[in-house]
Amino acid sequence: MSPGPAGRPAKRLARAFFNRPALQVAPELLGCVLWHDTPEGRVAAEIVEVEAYAGHTDPASHAFRGRTARNAVMFGPPGHAYVYFTYGMHFCVNLVCAHDGPSAVLLRAGRITEGAALAGRRRAAGRDVVVPERNLARGPATLCQALDIDLALDGADVCTDSPLQVGRPADWTAPPAGGISAGPRVGISQAQDRPWRFWLTGERHVSAYKAAKPRRAAAKPVAARGRRDGTMHR
DNA sequence: CCGAAGATTGCCT
DNA sequence: GGCAATCTTCGGG
Numbered sequence A: 001m002s003p004g005p006a007g008r009p010a011k012r013l014a015r016a017f018f019n020r021p022a023l024q025v026a027p028e029l030l031g032c033v034l035w036h037d038t039p040e041g042r043v044a045a046e047i048v049e050v051e052a053y054a055g056h057t058d059p060a061s062h063a064f065r066g067r068t069a070r071n072a073v074m075f076g077p078p079g080h081a082y083v084y085f086t087y088g089m090h091f092c093v094n095l096v097c098a099h100d101g102p103s104a105v106l107l108r109a110g111r112i113t114e115g116a117a118l119a120g121r122r123r124a125a126g127r128d129v130v131v132p133e134r135n136l137a138r139g140p141a142t143l144c145q146a147l148d149i150d151l152a153l154d155g156a157d158v159c160t161d162s163p164l165q166v167g168r169p170a171d172w173t174a175p176p177a178g179g180i181s182a183g184p185r186v187g188i189s190q191a192q193d194r195p196w197r198f199w200l201t202g203e204r205h206v207s208a209y210k211a212a213k214p215r216r217a218a219a220k221p222v223a224a225r226g227r228r229d230g231t232m233h234r
Numbered sequence B: 001c002c003g004a005a006g007a008t009t010g011c012c013t
Numbered sequence C: 001g002g003c004a005a006t007c008t009t010c011g012g013g
Helices: A022-029 A116-124 A140-147
Strands: A010-012 A033-038 A041-053 A081-086 A090-096 A104-114 A164-169 A180-183 A197-200
Touching: A022 A041, A022 A104, A033 A104, A033 A140, A041 A116, A041 A140, A090 A140, A104 A116, A104 A140, A104 A197, A116 A140
Parallel strands: none
Antiparallel strands: A010 A164, A033 A041, A033 A164, A041 A104, A041 A197, A081 A090, A090 A104, A180 A197
16 A cells, blocks of 8 residues: 555556557556656646557557657556656656557646645746646646656556555546546547547546647658758759 | 657746 | 647657
């Protein structure tokens, strides 16, 4: 038993919990609590929305095309955090599942249960705004910002002592009282038909669904490409 | 080496 | 609803 967030004792999830297919683990993470201890304090969140990503059989998975420097953690043992950087400014966090995948569960949204003031400061990030409680961790990148999760935690073992922990509250039940919903994953352009996104039905902290929309290619500059010396060509 | 897309977010119209 | 921001990663030539 590890000390969970104040007022809501949580038992740390064992490695065996993660040593299963992501599709099986994903819905069971709903209602569990993720927390990150930093010098500033602790921020904890109840997980309300997740997505499962399989390995070789899932074109939407980062691991689909094999191991690279970025996704290396997904190819390692279960129970570790796979954190990646995307869109030039955002982080997303996954929990690695069964080794024979590789597979992982993306944590998409949470309800802050401890450290809301700190989370709010991080989310405001210098802007002169007050982030509504509902939006503190409503989306994979905002969840990471609220909990200060970045590449320093890539590979962190959440099943042993690490600043990042995941626990199951003492009052956790499966299925949750309100039920679980499933639907297509957000923001992907491959395998959009697989209903591998899971969320707590009716939970207000679940992110708003946005279908993947291909971005128009950036307009090419009028100046010719491939010539930096001003040479014109036709 | 270069180009294009990306498991997104937030501001603007 | 459209799209800019911002840069890493990856695949193709």
